[in-house]
Amino acid sequence: MFMARVLVYIYTKVMKNSKKIIVLIITAVVIVTVGVAVFVLRSPKDGPARVVTNPDSGPNNDANNAQRPAASSTVVTLRPGLVIDRGVHDTSNPADLWVLVSKTRPLTDTGYTPAIALPGVKVRTDKSKEEQSVGTAIVADTQALFAAAVTAGYDFMLSSGYRSSTLQQTYYSNYVAQSGEQAANKFSAKPGQSEHQTGLAFDMNLADKQCYLDTCLGDLPAGKWLAAHAHAYGFIIRYPLGKEDITGYQYEPWHVRYVGAELAKALYESGLTLDEAVALIDAVPAATR
């Protein structure tokens, strides 16, 4: 090493010099200073925790992406080549955009009431103002989704948005009375088990009620458009076809759930349900900052 040679040279030259101790001290100080400077300059800087999806992830990029090293301990791999950073998300917090509410993960705060607002889109007018509303956090993207649908030629209405625990109990009791408890449990949720109580989910049906709350909506051009484009606005089809055993609910092509654009895109690309993704997300410790 160059610095070591310099040190030896200086040392041999000044061994018999009366000032050798002073020279040695100065040399040592210089070496330590250079070492500290190099260490500081080469240390990685901690950026803010954020959600990241590989911008170029796609069906043909798996091989390339799989070779990338994990950026940090908070990275979650949804499938090879498709990673998200769980960051500071808490999937048990009903105010968190990534919250999981299901039959096996009911709301921990049964009295939770989000801030809500009318989103300014076409709504089912015979519902209460409360049920025509969504969480304030998703108003803008709800408007963007409906506007994009109109541009594409589809006339949707928001048929059921926020539901209080009391309203959810009323719906559930009515369905049980009509169809029996076993059947009701496949398409209706008990209070505390419905995403509608978070203000992050709503039912989106055609204004003319074609295939209203019917799985045939998914076969219509409008339903196909919704399934193909919702993620661009931060929404997912929460209860997909063929995933009934995982979500606990029948296929509901009208029930959309907001999770934010990054996770929505990741779920769309991976084909995973929110239930499956949250299992992976929860297995990784949240970032601390």
Ligand SMILES: [Zn+2]
């Ligand atoms: Zn719904």
